[in-house]
Amino acid sequence: MENASEEHEFLDSEIRCSYAWSTGEIVGGFLEALRDRGVILGAECGGCGSVFVPPQSYCEQCGGAMKDWREVGPRGVVLSWARVPEQFEGAPLEAPFRYVLVRLAGADTSMLHVTPDDERVKTGVTVVPEFKERRTGAITDIRWFVPEEQ
Amino acid sequence: MIEKAKESPGGGPVDEVDGELHISYRQPYGEHYGRFYREMCDNKRIMGVKCSKCGAVLLPPRPYCGFCYEPADQWVELADEGTLKTFTTVYEPCVGEPAVQPYICAFIMLDGAGVHFPHLLGEVDPDDVEVGMRVKAIWAEDRKGTLRDIKYFRPI
């Protein structure tokens, strides 16, 4: 076409929306205990007896409903880890840091969280949580887990 | 259901968690949208494509016929006027709303087209709009290659 511009190659668009996700009783109770008391709560399944940390109101394995709160931890054992070398938007910490799956004392499941990029953070090592001073009722009220000092 | 976790003073329940989702996209116009908008922008022309088999003239233009699945390979120029087929006067704010409320959204059958063209009506009181009326495009001076290169259609 004459005078056809060279533009119109790409269109920039986005999906951008804010959300307010209802937590429900169990998730809400867990986050509230983190915020207000600095403790980590698990919930015991009324079906199979497993203690879930962090808890949902339902058992992901047997389908049962939770019947009781259990205070767990604060110590836990690292079941797996992964090292994040580079920063990304929305990262919970400055990279490098590590993701960990931690089985807290008294729990039957493990909890996803983060640790500093510490060589000692490996499978089998014992870690403890450090809580933030100002807590808002979020999983990140636990700043991170750190290896327990011998 | 199990007992609620012990509440401490001052906290209140954590009954929701807030967050935002943001994903950006960069998508190609491709040949058809590219040419359609260049024609709008550069030549104030509305172009459709014609099906090689059933003869339907399609908007938005695409490389195939939406109805009979044959290639639609012939470009045709459509009039920038046509007949109003349906409209709605919108009073509620909408995301990406095209104008201050109330504004009038319309489907217009452009002369020469086989399907409706979506746009806005202007220079008319909502009470005076009637299905079947003839309307004409009012082109924007500053055109960028979007459907907004037409400001709106107004009654002839």
Next chain:
Amino acid sequence: MARAAAVVGTGQTRYANRRDDVNIPELAREAASRAIEDAGIDPRDIEAVVIGSGPEVFEGVNRPDLWVGSALGQAGRPVTRIQTGGTSGAGATIAAFYHVASGLHDVVLAVSYEKLSDGIPSYSFSTLSDPFWDRGFSSGAAPLVGLQSCQYLARHAPKVREDHGAMVAVKNRKNAMRNPYAQLQMEITVDDVMNSSPVASPIKALDCCPLSDGAAALVIAEERRAKKMASRPAWFAGLGACSESPYAPNIDMAYPESCVRAAQLAYQMAWIYDPVRELDVAEIFEAFSFQELIWTEALGLCNPGEGGRMVESGVTAMEGEFPINPSGGVLSANPIGASGMIRQIEAAMQVMGKAGAHQLPGVRKSLAHSWGGVVQFSTVTIFAGEL
């Protein structure tokens, strides 16, 4: 030929503008548990799960089936998600039917939900349109259906009038008073509707469905199991689905081909020749009042242009010859991704004799309808009390 299959249990949640007592998986679980309980089976009898929910942007979670599926007590089972906008719930039921009809599974759970209050529905709707084409024009459901309703009224004036829409709103809101799950239960007049604030002409505030949080579920079983599980299962007698153009301006919204075709397919399968005589009740997806008139015609329950007469004469009232939406319809609750399944559940409950205070006498065959997208998706399901 396909194996026979029937709905043997149904479950619904309370519908509300915001269910702040449960999170998304819990909402789905609530409905699923009730359906399983209603079917009187053990959760482990379920062999597969189909989930239906609307656009991901509504709740902001990608692949929500992976999260929600985990709440249903079905670890290790197959889980499939159908997402076709407003027809998602009905589409999930239809997919669950084929799980059974194919012979691959005997007992299948279909669950649908929407938790619209977690997000911003008006924003989410705007993302349904093509960013290259009409995103930013007529964004939102009400303007879209405003265009549809105006097209319809213009085509059939003066036989169909604006107050015919109001009559639908009055009728369905009144019916909802007998439905314990309904979100909006109100006694209103035609004048109330006509005088309510304008939204997108000819649609006014009382012509609109509410926005809802809610979930629905049903259990489908093959013939032998179905007969054991329910004294009067709701047999799938007819199914139809049809999709058409991506673009609303390419669709005859006043008489959409997808709806006409879906109905034809369902009637063919169910050997129905004269639907309004052979069916006893219909549950129709009227997100806005005028749509009940449009769908009534497209479903062949009356001739084009006769929709107004149907409601005005009382034919479609609870006591009429052909009741439509005895549950109160979508005008009384609209958790979008679930609404199509809710229509199926209500239609099935009528056949099963389990509709409670809004049960109609002697229902032998019922119809459920849904639409989605920019009116390009339609489904029709017909249930029968006997095989």
Next chain:
Amino acid sequence: MEEVAVVGWAQTRHERSKTGQTCQKMLYDLVNTALQSCSMTIRDIDTVIDAGSDFLDGRGLSNALNLDAMGAHSKVESKVAGDGLEAAIYAFMKVASGMFSSALVVAYGKSSESSIRRQTRAGAEPFYARPLGIDAVAAGALQENAYLHHYGIDTSAPARVAVKNRAAGTANPYAQLRSEVTLAEVLGSPELVSPIRRLEACPVTDGACAVVLADGPMSRSLGVHPAWIRGIGHSQDAYSLGSRELHKAVSAKLAARRAYDMASITDPHSELDVIEVSEFYAYQELMLYEALGLCAEGDGALLLDAGATAHDGQTPVNPSGGALCANPLVATGLVRLAESAAQVSNRGGNVQIDGARRALAHSGGGFAMQSAACVILER
């Protein structure tokens, strides 16, 4: 249950970015090619099942804008919001029910148009996972470490999967990555999230796949070798990484077991001639060997090192190069089905395994292989 076969298919050439081409044009050309491959026209298709992802599409209702491009106008159509192989399973059910003679399955993903890591982060639930920024790579890395540690496997074993699959991909004309890599290159490539290295992860891909299914009478009438569907299996594991046995691909194991039962397969290693899996990260292929029953748990690396899964091995896995050579998200599993169908109908071209009669196609979904589907094809 009616017999059902895969009779036609097509895939795009998979690329990092299909710049300048809309999804609509890509799908229109693709579907026409698939129909031509089995001498059908769109009018011969009774139902269309497509797979898509809203967030990948950038539209509130994915696929809706592509309905007529996919040939679904005025047809019985539905969308499965998962991998295309799950859509194929739904299509199978519709044909097996006897209510449809033919079905078209379409899946596509244009990952170049947005950020894939943001997409997968949006798959994290909002309470416990999303605030931590976890994405598919990080979840995979946690699984890889759990797996390697549990069985005491050397971290170079996954790298050897990458070497095998990248070498295979050089013969595949549709693959995005068609160059060999050495073990040293893989081990020396940068860490994405350790232990996953860049060359052990699938690439970002634009592409699509379409498959045509037909019932027995129609399949036999087309003049092509039908690839009969003999087994179907599908499974979803728990969502939370911490409540799963992360060192096992539990869902794949259950899916495969169901498919084997249906196909009466008792010894997959000797009864399957070729396998195509969706290994988004190299370690997953090792776990899948075990889950699919090719070897005992923990022996995946031994099987690999014995050459059993190489092109000339007893049960070649991913002769196409697999997801490590092209990962058109949403279509990845359906590509496995198309590749498997090509193998058993002796239309595999450069990647053909001689005498292949029975094949398995696998798809995975979610963080760390939470869900899986398997389809078994037979000549």
